[in-house]
Amino acid sequence: MNWFRYSSPQTFYPLAGKMVPWFLAAAAVLAVYGLYVGFFVAPTDFQQGESYRIIFIHVPAAWMSMFIYVVMAFWAGIGLAFNTRLSSMMATALAPTGALMTFIALWTGSLWGRPTWGTWWVWDARLTSELILLFLYFGFMSLQAAIDEPRRADKAGAVLALVGVVNVPIIYFSVQWWNTLHQGASVSLTKSPTMAATMLTGMLVMALAFWMYSIAASLIRVRAIILERERNSDWVKTL
């Protein structure tokens, strides 16, 4: 099977259309199961009481906010290096969903911080670098929107996205490098998790749900972008 066939907008458009319902369905099923575990199976936290149940959306949204940025910068970089149109369109399609995930992470974090820390916001390294991530998404989107010629917008956006990627490890390691009010990671690849198994299950299932949702939303958006950019080509006219 020749996967490069799908690097053309014309062949990817119907393929993406077929994939969207599956990713949406997966997101819905995982979210229902994850919320069931999160609210009805996972016990009350002995320190935080019920307020900790916010982490079932906070942590997945924060993970996705960083992950989507890396994927966006990857596709933008591929588009810049190899001049492939679809990769650049994919980067453009990912940005709004990434910004949404970043906002959700900040919003839910604020609502968790108020009862737990006694403050809605603090300028510590983790919160500040996550806010910078939101501004990087906004910067990428407004830069692209400001340039009329799509291929020039792709290139300018790619440079911004690639430079901004240094912020992702800063967010991730901020809790180790600096003395932050934000706690260190409870889940990491190198250590066993420091939380109850059912809490961890709920969080991981919700992370998968957010992941599947982000793919679905980006695929719908990339389909719209493909049509917008290719509207003068023959295959779009025969749709």
Place this chain on the structure above:
Amino acid sequence: MNWGSIGEFFAMGGYGWYVWGSYAVTIVLIAAELVLVAARHRNTLRLTKNGSQANRR
């Protein structure tokens, strides 16, 4: 099971505003994104169809 009643579930041990404030905003934003992005695709599709009919004429 963590909750004795519906009321206890919504109260979230006194953290109701924080927990439901988080979940409500998340659900509203995700629903809004889905509606907007689907509308963007649908409108573009409609415009391209109108455009192609105009071209044929």
